[in-house]
Amino acid sequence: MKRILLAGALLLVAATPRMAERQRAEHVLDRLAFGARPGDVEEVMRIGVDRWIDQQLHPERISDRAVESRVAKYQREVKLPTREEAKRDKKMARQAGRAAIGDLSAQRILRAAESERQLSEVMVDFWMNHFNVFAGKSIDRFLITSYERDTIRGHMWGRFEDLLMATAKSPAMLFYLDNARSRSGAINENYARELMELHTLGVDGGYAQKDVTELARVLTGWSISWGGPLARRAAAGPAGRGTADQRSAPQFIFRSAAHDQGAKSVLGVKLSGGGIDEGERMIRVLATHPSTARHLATKLCQRLVADDPPPALVDRVAKRFLDTRGDLRATVRAVVESPEFFDPKYYRAKVKSPFEYAISAVRAAGATIDNPLPLARQLKTIGQPLYFAQPPTGYSDKAEAWSNNGALVARLDFATALAANKMPGVRVRTDDAVLLAKKLGGPEFQKQ
């Protein structure tokens, strides 16, 4: 039996058409990076496409000093104003919030455009969107800095259950989806619902309204400590570790007084006695659930392969996820090393999102970014402001969301301004602005 399966798999590999080597290099730069800069295709071919992928799957081994020194000036400490401070000086509080998101956007844009760890930046975009938090919701603009840096970047190459647990305990998510305020006898089911619908099982993943309500009860007491002296000491740890930023920042706290101690049942799992363990157990159950494997595999394949990914690939990726107990490096590897990933029919088959479009245009033009903030404003104009997707679903990863005449014209304006050196904060050197504009605005460049 095994031999027949193996033969079948070999036949599949042999039967799948392959891209030429140069196409393969272009393809990985399109999908696993934010497009090619001048010379990148040749460089990837020199390294070898497969080896380049392997390097990108181990970002910790890639030196990224150049971009780190570029983003340093945007890593200013983010301090949540106290209620009194915000009341006393509303303008200051508003400016502080704007500065926090400005700094964060500047770092995201510089890293997407210039980091050598390109696949990591693609995955940051993916996971920040999967676990979307809206900066427009009140003080969340002060919480997203740590959310991206510690919660998402800190866990996205590890196990999914650790990433999920980190988001569940992040002040940004606890605030965005209201769980911080959910109490025994006075539950708020917002987070519990999205945790199952969007973050794990998927909307058809096999849960009912009763599970939402019960899970919300399980998660009562999962809340935020706003950084009083006690919380600061706890965050600093016995040896006084942690940056100044972390010491004064809001932290996760389990408030047992707010927790519903009663017996509960979620997805057939019976819980009694209460406590933080119940929530941690349910997060692990959700993180390793077959529906979660399928949901994440579908989304990853949609992002990296095709809007309607081949079911056989989704199956294999979901299986890899389950077999490795949610190892995200292994799961992503299962997508990008599959024969389907390099099927010629997927070459330039995905429409770029506005963020992908803008960054790839800057890279293709070989442009120098002097100031990333005007680019952040441009992202709003072309339809995808960073950190400002309001619904918990985040931005769409499918073509139909981005394909329409108005959006196209907005992109063409972007290409025209960039090529003509009229984009503030960005420098382009070209002898023929019209030719460059036509390349960046052409139908081929809208796709990846």
Place this chain on the structure above:
Amino acid sequence: MNRRIFLKTSGLTLLGTALTPRVFARMAQASGTRGKKVLVAIFQRGAVDGLNMIVPYGESAYYSARPTIAIPKKDVLDLDGFFGAHPSLQSLLPFWKDRSLAIVQAAGSPDATRSHFDAQDFMESGTPGVKSTEDGFLARAMDPPNKEPLRALAISPSMPRILAGSNAVVATDIARYANAPSTKVFGSMYPEAFEASRILRTLGANSGTAYPRNPLGDALSQIARVIKSDVGLEIAFADAGGWDTHAAQGGIDGQLANNLRGFSEAMTAFANDLGSRMSDVVLITMSEFGRTVRQNGNRGTDHGHATVMLALGGNVKGGKVHGRWPGLASHQLFEGRDLAVTTDFRDVFAEVLTKHLGVPSMASVFPKYEARRVGLM
């Protein structure tokens, strides 16, 4: 906020009482300037709390379910002795009195999902419970598609699902679209994309009507400008966000009150801006579902079922709350917690599409569905 301050801060209210659509309709008939019929749909994304928007103040269960966020009887704008409007809807009241504003309470989708995404998808595809539908029902309502480039317009960064499959013009800023700096370089590469912008360059000037400074006000002012310019617009669409009030939604003041005020004033400005042309226009508001009857632990409401829809226009049968009221007693609630749906949102749209836009058949717009009469038109 007290009433005096409220009136002072919403100068639009006074305009609303001075000139109402019925007056304009009569003027329009007298002068014979009738244009194309237009449907404007507004999607309140995030699920608006229909019970605090159009308050069943005559029902004691409403008050017992919402101890701290209910709108007190003394504060509602009475509509018919049982329902009252949230005080933030003050600017729309003249249209109610003039019978240009109709309300459908307990409206929604029959599908039980409480997922924002799925419920919006079902509502916009016009096929509740069916995920495979590729186009939006407003796109199907324009079948057979003709070549007119400005038959449908969405003020939106992306093509809304409800118009998917159409050649609707999608733009956040039609002035920028019209005067796109890229026209010269790309006009020949993408002739279709610039066809609409050529027409948009011919639009009349912006009116002097003061719109509230919010995204819906901005969208409706652009839509009004296109309608008044008579360039063939039939269907327009805009989003209004911020209705997902899980926490601290407030009562007569607060989050929902502020959002409703901006919503109401944008619609009022739109009707006043269009003046006599409002007799050719029906504006409908929709939302993916309503919110729990009982307030939650955070003075907010969670995802529910039925909500409220509004219809504003010269020819709607207004001044009436349409639809059967299902009641708020425990045994009357959907799944024991939510307001039951007694009017399918497809009934509302079928009536307006048929009687206002003259769409000959609903068979492809709402497949396998037999719409029931609401009495709106």
